[in-house]
Amino acid sequence: xxxxxDSLFSGPPPVPLWLCYLAAMLLFGGIVVFxxxxxxxxxxxWVERRIAGRIQSRxxxxxxGPAGFLQWLADGIKSVLKEDIVPTHADARLFKLAPxxxxxxxxxxxxxIPFGGPLIIADLNVGILYVTAVTSLVxxxxxxxxxSSNNKWSLLGGIRSAAQxxxxxxxxxxxxxxxxxxxxxxxxxxxxxxxxxxxWSWNLFYSPFTFVAFFVFFVSALAxxxxxPFDLPEAESELVMGAFTEYSxxxxxxxxxxxxxNLYVIGAIVTTLFLGGGHIPGEARLADAPLLRVPLQFVxxxxxxxxxxxxxxxxxxxxxxxxxxxxxxxxxxxLVPIAFVNLIGTALWMxxxxxxxxxxxxxxLTAATVLLLVGFVRRIRFHLRHARLRRMDLSFNPLxxxxxxx
Amino acid sequence: MGVRDYLRNITDAIWTIGDGMAVTASHMVRKPYxxxxxxxxxxxxxxxxxxxxxxxxxxEVDLEICTACLACERACPIDxxxxxxxxxxxxxxxxxxxxxxxxxxxxxxxxxxxxxxTGAIHHTPEFEGADYSLESLVRKFVKEPVLAYKPKKTGxxxxxxxxxxxxxxxxxxxxxxxxxxxxRG
Numbered sequence: 001x002x003x004x005x006d007s008l009f010s011g012p013p014p015v016p017l018w019l020c021y022l023a024a025m026l027l028f029g030g031i032v033v034f035x036x037x038x039x040x041x042x043x044x045x046w047v048e049r050r051i052a053g054r055i056q057s058r059x060x061x062x063x064x065g066p067a068g069f070l071q072w073l074a075d076g077i078k079s080v081l082k083e084d085i086v087p088t089h090a091d092a093r094l095f096k097l098a099p100x101x102x103x104x105x106x107x108x109x110x111x112x113i114p115f116g117g118p119l120i121i122a123d124l125n126v127g128i129l130y131v132t133a134v135t136s137l138v139x140x141x142x143x144x145x146x147x148s149s150n151n152k153w154s155l156l157g158g159i160r161s162a163a164q165x166x167x168x169x170x171x172x173x174x175x176x177x178x179x180x181x182x183x184x185x186x187x188x189x190x191x192x193x194x195x196x197x198x199x200w201s202w203n204l205f206y207s208p209f210t211f212v213a214f215f216v217f218f219v220s221a222l223a224x225x226x227x228x229p230f231d232l233p234e235a236e237s238e239l240v241m242g243a244f245t246e247y248s249x250x251x252x253x254x255x256x257x258x259x260x261x262n263l264y265v266i267g268a269i270v271t272t273l274f275l276g277g278g279h280i281p282g283e284a285r286l287a288d289a290p291l292l293r294v295p296l297q298f299v300x301x302x303x304x305x306x307x308x309x310x311x312x313x314x315x316x317x318x319x320x321x322x323x324x325x326x327x328x329x330x331x332x333x334x335l336v337p338i339a340f341v342n343l344i345g346t347a348l349w350m351x352x353x354x355x356x357x358x359x360x361x362x363x364x365l366t367a368a369t370v371l372l373l374v375g376f377v378r379r380i381r382f383h384l385r386h387a388r389l390r391r392m393d394l395s396f397n398p399l400x401x402x403x404x405x406x
Numbered sequence: 407m408g409v410r411d412y413l414r415n416i417t418d419a420i421w422t423i424g425d426g427m428a429v430t431a432s433h434m435v436r437k438p439y440x441x442x443x444x445x446x447x448x449x450x451x452x453x454x455x456x457x458x459x460x461x462x463x464x465x466e467v468d469l470e471i472c473t474a475c476l477a478c479e480r481a482c483p484i485d486x487x488x489x490x491x492x493x494x495x496x497x498x499x500x501x502x503x504x505x506x507x508x509x510x511x512x513x514x515x516x517x518x519x520x521x522x523x524t525g526a527i528h529h530t531p532e533f534e535g536a537d538y539s540l541e542s543l544v545r546k547f548v549k550e551p552v553l554a555y556k557p558k559k560t561g562x563x564x565x566x567x568x569x570x571x572x573x574x575x576x577x578x579x580x581x582x583x584x585x586x587x588x589x590r591g
Contacts (some may be wrong), residue, residue: 055430059440318430319423335417376428383432 082249094148105137116278116301157242160235174339192277525574
């Protein structure tokens with residue numbers, strides 16, 4: 001960012017230089033937040049509802065705009081037009097503040113999240129630490145919302161959320177450490193620079209430990225983002241809408257914007273740490289063509305990140321919500337020990353594993369992943385065939401068949 | 407809990423979640439079941455035509471085969487059927503002067519079509535009954551006094567009435583079967 005500002009002025013600038021830096025950062029930040037983050041969070045609601053529809057053999061929203069794409073705008077306009085209710089006995093000041101805390105916890109993460117190639121608002125040298133720190137701000141907002149609503153459902157939801165995020169922060173943090181040890185840096189761009197575009201050069205396939213760490217991190221991140229199967233703070237069937245019960249209109253919308261936006265944050269962190277960031281093949285050849293290289297890198301990074309958004313949505317419509325005690329058991333009895341094993345295992349691996357054998361392990365792990373994916377696709381085809389045998393397929397739909405009875 | 411159970415829990419979790427995701431993924435690539443009534447149907451298809459034969463839609467009376475036995479009027483739990491019939495020597499039987507069904511009251515229970523000996527009163531697959539006034543929901547079947555149908559001992563021979571009667575008997579017959587006997591839509 002600073003180099004960019006410096007290159008704008010040939011002579012001494014008319015205003016103090018720090019002011020130029022500040023203005024440039026605010027401008028770029030504004031462009032990122034309003035031009036990318038918010039529309040992306042909005043369209044994710046549409047993607048989620050479409051995928052949910054298809055998983056339940058429905059269509060999902062398909063009337064507003066092409067294939068219902070503008071549904072999120074319609075929902076947003078509707079929410080803005082709704083009455084803004086603050087309950088009489090609520091702590092009005094905290095109640096009004098909570099959505100902004102949640103929202104800022106999510107938007108602040110984008111300061112250090114890369115967008116592929118050189119695109120990053122600020123490549124902090126404590127990048128990943130900063131991201132985990134500010135995303136935890138969300139829990140403060142949710143707890144604030146739960147407390148200030150003066151409602152037992154809200155309070156229970158807020159407390160659940162706090163318990164959940166405090167617990168899952170530990171396996172998430174412990175799964176980041178192996179990558180930090182491996183790279184020797186906390187900065188997002190350095191972590192990406194330590195990987196390449198080939199799948200086998202990704203941190204994911206460095207050792208079996210980092211491979212497991214990836215899944216531990218993804219599960220923990222889902223729990224931190226309050227996503228199903230860990231959506232206990234919302235738990236519609238038990239807590240109405242948990243911490244957000246009393247919220248209406250635009251305030252309610254902000255919470256959900258943060259939830260869907262957080263999905264992308266999870267995807268971006270996963271991509272940065274484990275999946276090689278925005279590297280594209282032939283980067284060296286395109287080194288002096290930034291106008292071609294940077295958009296390609298952006299697309300590569302975005303696709304990798306968004307894949308995990310879709311996986312999270314898919315997971316949400318597959319699994320039921322787990323119980324509170326199960327949530328705790330899963331964290332403390334399974335994820336935390338596994339994360340510790342990963343951490344120590346990676347340390348020992350880095351010290352004792354012969355570097356000559358490293359490519360072999362990477363190749364084996366990549367091959368194993370490909371085999372797993374092939375097996376998974378075969379399993380999907382098995383279920384498709386199975387459904388057809390049980391006559392559960394579409395042929396049951398009277399409108400899809402040529403012969404109409406009677 | 408031993409180490410073996412602990413490891414089994416982990417592998418179970420991974421396999422069951424993986425298989426569950428395969429099931430939902432297989433749904434994602436199937437075509438949805440949704441019928442986009444009313445405005446996005448396949449060309450020339452009415453939803454009513456795809457419904458089962460015994461679908462309980464708006465009531466209809468085939469006056470040609472109605473015997474004016476009043477069984478339906480008596481069966482109706484909310485009295486939405488009103489029939490007036492008088493013996494008329496000159497006409498040679500019962501003459502119906504009124505057969506009204508108030509569809510605003512009807513709860514589509516199907517109890518009227520159950521005792522009907524000829525299947526004259528029956529539900530149709532029509533369901534679009536919305537209107538602006540309650541009065542217009544009263545279906546008046548008798549426009550002018552009409553002679554009630556009398557079953558013949560030798561069987562029906564009138565080619566105009568025969569198909570209507572056959573349809574009515576099929577309506578009753580399918581109802582009487584233990585499995586319902588209705589065609590799957």
